[in-house]
Amino acid sequence: MQIICNKSDLLNSINIALRAVSTKTTLPILECVVIDATNGMIKLISNDQELGIETIVKGTIVEPGAIAIEAKLFADIIRKFPDSDVTFTSDENFMTLIQCEKSKFNLMGRSHEDFPMLPKVEMNQSIKISDYSLKEVIRQTIFSVSDNESNKIMTGELFEISGDTFKVVSLDGHRISIRKIQLHDSYDNIRVIVPGKTLNEIAKILSGEMDKIVNIYFTDKHILFSFDDTTVLSRLIEGEYYKIEQMLSANYETKVTVNNKELLNCIDRASLMIKDVDKNPIILNFENENLELKTNSTVGSMKEDLDIIKSGKDILIGFNPKFLMDALRVIDDETVDIYLFNPKAPCFIKDKDETYIYLILPINFNVA
Amino acid sequence: MQIICNKSDLLNSINIALRAVSTKTTLPILECVVIDATNGMIKLISNDQELGIETIVKGTIVEPGAIAIEAKLFADIIRKFPDSDVTFTSDENFMTLIQCEKSKFNLMGRSHEDFPMLPKVEMNQSIKISDYSLKEVIRQTIFSVSDNESNKIMTGELFEISGDTFKVVSLDGHRISIRKIQLHDSYDNIRVIVPGKTLNEIAKILSGEMDKIVNIYFTDKHILFSFDDTTVLSRLIEGEYYKIEQMLSANYETKVTVNNKELLNCIDRASLMIKDVDKNPIILNFENENLELKTNSTVGSMKEDLDIIKSGKDILIGFNPKFLMDALRVIDDETVDIYLFNPKAPCFIKDKDETYIYLILPINFNVA
Numbered sequence: 035m036q037i038i039c040n041k042s043d044l045l046n047s048i049n050i051a052l053r054a055v056s057t058k059t060t061l062p063i064l065e066c067v068v069i070d071a072t073n074g075m076i077k078l079i080s081n082d083q084e085l086g087i088e089t090i091v092k093g094t095i096v097e098p099g100a101i102a103i104e105a106k107l108f109a110d111i112i113r114k115f116p117d118s119d120v121t122f123t124s125d126e127n128f129m130t131l132i133q134c135e136k137s138k139f140n141l142m143g144r145s146h147e148d149f150p151m152l153p154k155v156e157m158n159q160s161i162k163i164s165d166y167s168l169k170e171v172i173r174q175t176i177f178s179v180s181d182n183e184s185n186k187i188m189t190g191e192l193f194e195i196s197g198d199t200f201k202v203v204s205l206d207g208h209r210i211s212i213r214k215i216q217l218h219d220s221y222d223n224i225r226v227i228v229p230g231k232t233l234n235e236i237a238k239i240l241s242g243e244m245d246k247i248v249n250i251y252f253t254d255k256h257i258l259f260s261f262d263d264t265t266v267l268s269r270l271i272e273g274e275y276y277k278i279e280q281m282l283s284a285n286y287e288t289k290v291t292v293n294n295k296e297l298l299n300c301i302d303r304a305s306l307m308i309k310d311v312d313k314n315p316i317i318l319n320f321e322n323e324n325l326e327l328k329t330n331s332t333v334g335s336m337k338e339d340l341d342i343i344k345s346g347k348d349i350l351i352g353f354n355p356k357f358l359m360d361a362l363r364v365i366d367d368e369t370v371d372i373y374l375f376n377p378k379a380p381c382f383i384k385d386k387d388e389t390y391i392y393l394i395l396p397i398n399f400n401v402a
Numbered sequence: 403m404q405i406i407c408n409k410s411d412l413l414n415s416i417n418i419a420l421r422a423v424s425t426k427t428t429l430p431i432l433e434c435v436v437i438d439a440t441n442g443m444i445k446l447i448s449n450d451q452e453l454g455i456e457t458i459v460k461g462t463i464v465e466p467g468a469i470a471i472e473a474k475l476f477a478d479i480i481r482k483f484p485d486s487d488v489t490f491t492s493d494e495n496f497m498t499l500i501q502c503e504k505s506k507f508n509l510m511g512r513s514h515e516d517f518p519m520l521p522k523v524e525m526n527q528s529i530k531i532s533d534y535s536l537k538e539v540i541r542q543t544i545f546s547v548s549d550n551e552s553n554k555i556m557t558g559e560l561f562e563i564s565g566d567t568f569k570v571v572s573l574d575g576h577r578i579s580i581r582k583i584q585l586h587d588s589y590d591n592i593r594v595i596v597p598g599k600t601l602n603e604i605a606k607i608l609s610g611e612m613d614k615i616v617n618i619y620f621t622d623k624h625i626l627f628s629f630d631d632t633t634v635l636s637r638l639i640e641g642e643y644y645k646i647e648q649m650l651s652a653n654y655e656t657k658v659t660v661n662n663k664e665l666l667n668c669i670d671r672a673s674l675m676i677k678d679v680d681k682n683p684i685i686l687n688f689e690n691e692n693l694e695l696k697t698n699s700t701v702g703s704m705k706e707d708l709d710i711i712k713s714g715k716d717i718l719i720g721f722n723p724k725f726l727m728d729a730l731r732v733i734d735d736e737t738v739d740i741y742l743f744n745p746k747a748p749c750f751i752k753d754k755d756e757t758y759i760y761l762i763l764p765i766n767f768n769v770a
Contacts, residue, residue, distance in 0.1 A: 107674065107701065107702075110674050111674055114667070114671045114674065115671070116667070136707045137671055137704070137705075138704065138706065139671075139702060139704045140702050140704070140705075141701070142702060299482070299484070300505070303479070303483070303507075306478050306482065306507075333475065334509035334510060336505070336508070337505075338504050338505040338506065339504045
């Protein structure tokens with residue numbers, strides 16, 4: 035085969051394909067990317083057997099063919115080339131010549147037939163969402179996905195479509211993050227669990243542009259994202275997701291409105307004093323129009339006051355500062371509403387329309 | 403004691419002082435910075451027993467005194483404060499209150515008397531050099547300092563002043579880097595070995611501004627850098643530096659002129675193919691008006707041609723690509739001159755006036 039591509043086009047595509055290349059694997063073929071120029075276009079294909087990516091590169095096919103080549107090395111070579119045309123040639127023995135201006139690399143490729151090709155999936159059920167919204171909703175929920183593989187379902191996010199509402203949920207046993215997005219069109223109900231790893235990689239590939247559309251296709255076992263010249267295919271996590279509705283109580287004894295940025299910075303400072311969060315959580319004392327935030331550890335102690343608007347009872351409650359910060363950081367509103375029940379019940383940070391709900395469990399502490 | 407400083411002034415000074423704070427030490431007091439407000443000004447002092455820093459912070463002394471406080475935690479607290487005045491108060495039991503707007507931190511300090519104060523040094527012999535030149539000359543030589551502590555002298559750089567010439571030399575057994583700077587004034591002869599670690603830290607503190615002056619003071623055992631409101635004191639390395647003059651031969655069989663950037667990029671690409679540099683060095687074949695650069699390993703092979711201007715014999719010679727790149731990267735000239743003798747003798751990259759000389763030993767290889 036022989037193809038000619040522009041260096042920067044090729045580099046963009048390889049960088050996308052690299053997201054599904056295995057780095058720790060006992061199967062060397064999974065460290066490869068397939069360059070497939072058999073069907074009138076040039077495709078890069080990668081597959082770590084959880085996630086698969088196909089992306090089309092602009093270029094000229096001089097002689098059709100396909101080959102597998104070590105992905106990271108290939109990417110490094112292209113990256114270091116001058117900004118010019120790259121000619122890629124391989125023969126029937128998989129000897130590969132990559133040439134740019136006066137620079138010539140010879141590498142040993144492998145047969146693309148040894149590479150696990152992506153399964154063909156039925157593209158029946160699908161939704162459309164903007165690139166921006168998808169990238170945002172992942173950022174706003176991915177932090178509370180569990181990384182504990184012993185509970186597989188917690189390592190994924192629930193994608194739930196009903197009518198024109200797209201709901202995304204993640205939880206890790208200490209907190210729940212929920213985001214709702216209004217879609218342009220209405221769809222049949224869908225409820226699947228998407229691996230957190232897939233969403234992390236997708237978020238890195240998405241450009242975040244408002245006016246670009248991503249098509250998401252669903253099958254029993256797979257989810258497929260299609261945008262620009264790229265297709266990302268992932269397995270779904272099998273099983274039933276948690277029934278979160280019963281954890282979301284509308285009751286509260288205390289409602290507090292506070293400046294988001296001020297609260298975030300204050301908790302960030304307080305977290306400097308915390309060595310062991312279970313022994314020394316951050317303590318929030320909501321009293322009248324004042325929030326006193328304090329923490330106490332072997333390192334030292336910290337105290338800070340914030341102005342709040344409060345309705346309902348005073349309350350003293352302890353939290354892991356990281357969990358509060360993770361939620362506050364992804365809320366764009368200038369002020370946030372916090373709903374509290376008692377020092378042992380979860381707090382809710384949510385807006386009026388419940389486009390976001392962040393539930394966080396408190397930590398018990400000894401009143402000093 | 404009580405002092406009041408602006409947050410950003412305080413942060414700048416702590417960031418400087420942090421450069422001489424021990425991170426791995428069995429003496430907890432060395433993880434501290436001393437805040438000394440006993441002599442009408444506010445000084446931050448740090449000392450890891452190799453390197454010592456004193457820097458003055460602008461601010462108001464409400465009540466004189468001194469205290470030692472954990473440096474990293476102190477810096478983190480100041481960094482996370484809003485941009486406002488910081489009030490620092492400590493009592494006779496070393497209880498310390500750090501306050502900024504509504505935020506209050508309580509930390510346990512330590513007696514400044516437990517801290518190893520910097521030795522007083524005689525400030526007799528000194529030179530003046532611009533901040534820019536000092537920062538540059540360190541960058542242009544520091545990479546060939548050895549990190550092998552078993553040969554202490556190689557871990558330092560030679561600072562040699564004779565008349566108005568300031569010469570800096572580093573070597574690691576495989577290469578020598580030499581830079582010469584013309585000073586504004588003339589001085590008595592000085593020849594000392596400065597620890598590479600000291601120079602790395604100094605380079606990070608220096609601003610690199612052309613019109614700022616650094617005073618360097620020399621004693622038998624110490625070197626002291628004085629600039630802005632900061633003083634950096636370091637031990638010297640004891641012993642005799644290598645006599646490098648006898649390694650610098652003016653004889654050559656081949657002189658080559660080549661575009662610096664092109665050569666650098668070409669070697670950078672070639673280095674992708676190298677797994678074990680002693681078995682597979684980069685091979686340079688200087689032939690007529692052409693340099694063929696090639697390398698060959700289990701990964702694959704690479705070949706590239708460059709235009710050169712050559713006088714003298716053709717030559718085939720192997721190198722560690724990193725050593726060539728380290729030197730080429732810090733040369734600002736558009737073209738460089740390379741002087742070669744034979745495939746077993748070092749090459750020299752130097753300019754006509756010898757303001758820089760980079761000597762690099764070749765690597766033997768089997769001609770394939």
